[in-house]
Amino acid sequence: xxxxxxxxxxxxxxxxxxxxxxxxxxxxxxxxKAAEVGAGTIYRYFESKERLVNELYRREKQRVVEHVLRAxxxxxxxxxxxxxxxxxxxxxxxxxxxxxxxxxHHHHAPYLDTESRxxxxxxxxxxxxxxxxxxxxxxxxxxxxxxxxxxxxGAIVRLLKEIWDGHVSLDEATLDQAEDVLWEAVRL
Amino acid sequence: xxxxxxxxxxxxxxxxxxxxxxxxxxxxxxxxKAAEVGAGTIYRYFESKERLVNELYRREKQRVVEHVLRAxxxxxxxxxxxxxxxxxxxxxxxxxxxxxxxxxHHHHAPYLDTESRxxxxxxxxxxxxxxxxxxxxxxxxxxxxxxxxxxxxGAIVRLLKEIWDGHVSLDEATLDQAEDVLWEAVRL
Amino acid sequence: xxxxxxxxxxxxxxxxxxxxxxxxxxxxxxxxKAAEVGAGTIYRYFESKERLVNELYRREKQRVVEHVLRAxxxxxxxxxxxxxxxxxxxxxxxxxxxxxxxxxHHHHAPYLDTESRxxxxxxxxxxxxxxxxxxxxxxxxxxxxxxxxxxxxGAIVRLLKEIWDGHVSLDEATLDQAEDVLWEAVRL
Amino acid sequence: xxxxxxxxxxxxxxxxxxxxxxxxxxxxxxxxKAAEVGAGTIYRYFESKERLVNELYRREKQRVVEHVLRAxxxxxxxxxxxxxxxxxxxxxxxxxxxxxxxxxHHHHAPYLDTESRxxxxxxxxxxxxxxxxxxxxxxxxxxxxxxxxxxxxGAIVRLLKEIWDGHVSLDEATLDQAEDVLWEAVRL
DNA sequence: TATGAATGAGCTTTCATTCAT
DNA sequence: TATGAATGAAAGCTCATTCAT
Numbered sequence: 147x148x149x150x151x152x153x154x155x156x157x158x159x160x161x162x163x164x165x166x167x168x169x170x171x172x173x174x175x176x177x178x179k180a181a182e183v184g185a186g187t188i189y190r191y192f193e194s195k196e197r198l199v200n201e202l203y204r205r206e207k208q209r210v211v212e213h214v215l216r217a218x219x220x221x222x223x224x225x226x227x228x229x230x231x232x233x234x235x236x237x238x239x240x241x242x243x244x245x246x247x248x249x250x251h252h253h254h255a256p257y258l259d260t261e262s263r264x265x266x267x268x269x270x271x272x273x274x275x276x277x278x279x280x281x282x283x284x285x286x287x288x289x290x291x292x293x294x295x296x297x298x299x300g301a302i303v304r305l306l307k308e309i310w311d312g313h314v315s316l317d318e319a320t321l322d323q324a325e326d327v328l329w330e331a332v333r334l
Numbered sequence: 335x336x337x338x339x340x341x342x343x344x345x346x347x348x349x350x351x352x353x354x355x356x357x358x359x360x361x362x363x364x365x366x367k368a369a370e371v372g373a374g375t376i377y378r379y380f381e382s383k384e385r386l387v388n389e390l391y392r393r394e395k396q397r398v399v400e401h402v403l404r405a406x407x408x409x410x411x412x413x414x415x416x417x418x419x420x421x422x423x424x425x426x427x428x429x430x431x432x433x434x435x436x437x438x439h440h441h442h443a444p445y446l447d448t449e450s451r452x453x454x455x456x457x458x459x460x461x462x463x464x465x466x467x468x469x470x471x472x473x474x475x476x477x478x479x480x481x482x483x484x485x486x487x488g489a490i491v492r493l494l495k496e497i498w499d500g501h502v503s504l505d506e507a508t509l510d511q512a513e514d515v516l517w518e519a520v521r522l
Numbered sequence: 523x524x525x526x527x528x529x530x531x532x533x534x535x536x537x538x539x540x541x542x543x544x545x546x547x548x549x550x551x552x553x554x555k556a557a558e559v560g561a562g563t564i565y566r567y568f569e570s571k572e573r574l575v576n577e578l579y580r581r582e583k584q585r586v587v588e589h590v591l592r593a594x595x596x597x598x599x600x601x602x603x604x605x606x607x608x609x610x611x612x613x614x615x616x617x618x619x620x621x622x623x624x625x626x627h628h629h630h631a632p633y634l635d636t637e638s639r640x641x642x643x644x645x646x647x648x649x650x651x652x653x654x655x656x657x658x659x660x661x662x663x664x665x666x667x668x669x670x671x672x673x674x675x676g677a678i679v680r681l682l683k684e685i686w687d688g689h690v691s692l693d694e695a696t697l698d699q700a701e702d703v704l705w706e707a708v709r710l
Numbered sequence: 711x712x713x714x715x716x717x718x719x720x721x722x723x724x725x726x727x728x729x730x731x732x733x734x735x736x737x738x739x740x741x742x743k744a745a746e747v748g749a750g751t752i753y754r755y756f757e758s759k760e761r762l763v764n765e766l767y768r769r770e771k772q773r774v775v776e777h778v779l780r781a782x783x784x785x786x787x788x789x790x791x792x793x794x795x796x797x798x799x800x801x802x803x804x805x806x807x808x809x810x811x812x813x814x815h816h817h818h819a820p821y822l823d824t825e826s827r828x829x830x831x832x833x834x835x836x837x838x839x840x841x842x843x844x845x846x847x848x849x850x851x852x853x854x855x856x857x858x859x860x861x862x863x864g865a866i867v868r869l870l871k872e873i874w875d876g877h878v879s880l881d882e883a884t885l886d887q888a889e890d891v892l893w894e895a896v897r898l
Numbered sequence: 899t900a901t902g903a904a905t906g907a908g909c910t911t912t913c914a915t916t917c918a919t
Numbered sequence: 920t921a922t923g924a925a926t927g928a929a930a931g932c933t934c935a936t937t938c939a940t
Contacts, residue, residue, distance in 0.1 A: 170358030173934055184901035195935065256355065289511045292502045297515055300492025301485040308484045323477045327485055331519035362910060372926040546734030549913055560922035571914065632731065665887045668878045673891055676868025677861040684860045699853045703861055707895035738931060748905040753932065
């Protein structure tokens with residue numbers, strides 16, 4: 147499986163570099179060097195730098211989604227599912243900083259193609275239907291699910307940035323507080 | 335005032351382009367063309383591309399802060415001040431989409447200099463002391479102000495993106511709902 | 523005489539800068555700033571940067587020649603005249619380092635025009651005829667005057683460089699020695 | 711040896727152009743064109759234009775030194791060694807006009823780095839110790855070797871210029887005369 | 899299949915020259 | 920007459936992409 151190995155190594159190297167220096171700030175030969183492959187090799191696996199960033203975006207997006215869904219106790223209460231979701235996201239981000247940073251940084255980047263955008267859309271849908279259902283059950287507020295989503299997701303993203311900047315301490319108590327704050331925001 | 339005129343035109347052009355395509359994605363000649371000046375002219379007003387982005391960052395940051403502070407009813411209740419803050423930010427962003435997008439996109443960019451970072455710090459402090467004081471008065475939650483800040487600010491940023499993407503409708507009712515959701519998140 | 527004043531100031535500024543940084547290394551606006559005139563003003567007095575360097579070359583060349591000729595005891599012995607010449611050149615160079623350096627550095631520069639080259643030629647002629655005459659008188663060697671000229675002039679130029687570099691000490695004894703060495707080289 | 715081939719072609723092209731037009735007067739794309747390589751290729755072999763000129767300076771300096779030393783009859787009389795030195799230099803210069811002109815033109819250029827300067831220093835030392843030793847043996851004049859060096863070297867440089875300008879004819883007799891003139895200058 | 903040397907378009911920046919004032 | 924802001928061509932340099940090996 148030498149081939150896939152190489153492909154993954156390129157994606158891994160690109161992930162770290164794009165997260166740290168951005169898409170335009172990262173030269174393809176640099177990715178090649180970090181992946182320990184020849185510069186030309188990248189073009190055997192990816193048509194162009196844009197294709198590379200798109201395939202990477204999809205891979206990482208899928209990884210987060212799977213990470214969250216795998217842990218989700220779909221049979222439990224909405225509150226319990228919210229807890230799981232919150233902790234999954236935080237957990238994933240802390241263990242995969244580059245991945246999370248990369249995804250946030252490239253959200254809606256002009257070089258993302260239709261497929262990447264569609265995947266993003268589908269991901270959002272999962273959360274939206276959850277919030278639509280809990281609203282119907284009068285558990286969460288009778289507010290457009292998109293609004294609640296924006297609040298929860300936006301808050302989490304910012305929270306993580308503050309944690310990484312050292313402005314918010316990373317401990318169980320703080321995480322529980324943050325989770326409660328967000329639940330209070332959305333619950334009826 | 336031909337001189338200021340040109341300087342402002344460059345900053346305005348850079349604002350629109352940096353917001354849309356990012357710093358590295360925007361070539362200086364492109365800014366020049368948009369500002370309808372020669373490429374060399376930009377360097378009469380700004381030492382380098384990095385200086386340009388920094389001066390732009392400061393100009394825009396100051397504009398938002400002033401916009402918010404000017405309207406803030408400091409003598410009124412914290413709830414009233416929160417309302418003013420929320421509406422000021424939303425109002426500013428909607429009328430200055432490029433400015434808001436640019437500031438968000440360049441938050442903590444590696445090419446921001448000490449002065450720009452210091453200004454950012456001072457801005458954040460304003461919000462943090464407000465939340466620290468209301469917490470002391472047992473109006474907002476006894477949670478680190480940085481956490482509440484992250485929630486409120488992160489939520490607002492995301493909300494605006496969703497509005498611009500057309501996923502959240504822009505009407506008084508929705509805005510009031512969003513504001514209430516956030517206030518419930520932070521209030522005791 | 524405000525006009526000539528300005529012209530001279532431009533030439534003076536250009537002399538110092540061209541000597542220090544070379545022709546291509548000196549920007550016209552820099553000359554303007556050093557001369558305390560507007561950049562456009564230079565073009566009122568000189569058609570182009572090349573014209574400026576040519577007129578400067580001529581002015582400085584004439585200055586050295588006049589300096590040397592003024593002191594030359596044409597009625598005295600060739601040896602005395604040689605002494606005067608040697609000391610005049612050294613004296614001029616030490617008091618006008620920029621001028622001397624500039625002239626040496628621009629000797630045969632591709633942007634020197636016909637007039638500048640012709641002046642150079644005429645200058646050389648003065649020395650050549652002196653050496654031709656002394657050769658005829660069997661005072662200096664029966665060698666092509668161009669060869670003796672090359673030796674004397676080349677040696678002096680190099681000597682001055684070594685003095686300015688601090689490799690050769692600048693005192694009467696050393697100067698006398700150097701002069702004797704050169705006279706022995708040319709004398710029969 | 712495709713690699714060395716290209717590197718050498720770049721150095722050769724740069725040598726000709728720098729000798730003719732100077733460092734600042736020669737654009738990198740011009741060197742590329744003359745070397746028949748792409749402009750970017752130059753930067754695969756040389757970090758910067760300054761690095762290129764330094765590596766070129768060292769290559770050429772070493773070539774002259776080796777050329778001279780290889781022929782030097784170290785066991786013979788000082789006069790014989792002087793003869794060898796004189797003819798070696800003249801021979802090298804005539805066969806490598808660009809190299810000689812380049813080295814003279816870039817002597818002490820502000821963009822030469824420490825290594826280049828050190829090499830220059832070492833080169834000069836060789837000549838200085840020769841003159842110091844012959845002075846001790848009362849063969850050359852009891853004059854600072856730096857002065858004699860300046861005379862000999864300056865004279866040779868100038869002589870070559872005059873030869874190339876066609877002012878001094880290039881024949882055995884003339885060369886012998888010039889050599890004698892210089893030996894008389896330095897000998898006791 | 900994999901490479902990395904080579905490329906040239908395009909980047910940021912400089913500067914000789916012009917021209918409205 | 921004198922200015923200096925403005926310019927755009929061209930500088931040094933980078934990098935996405937190709938292609939001979």
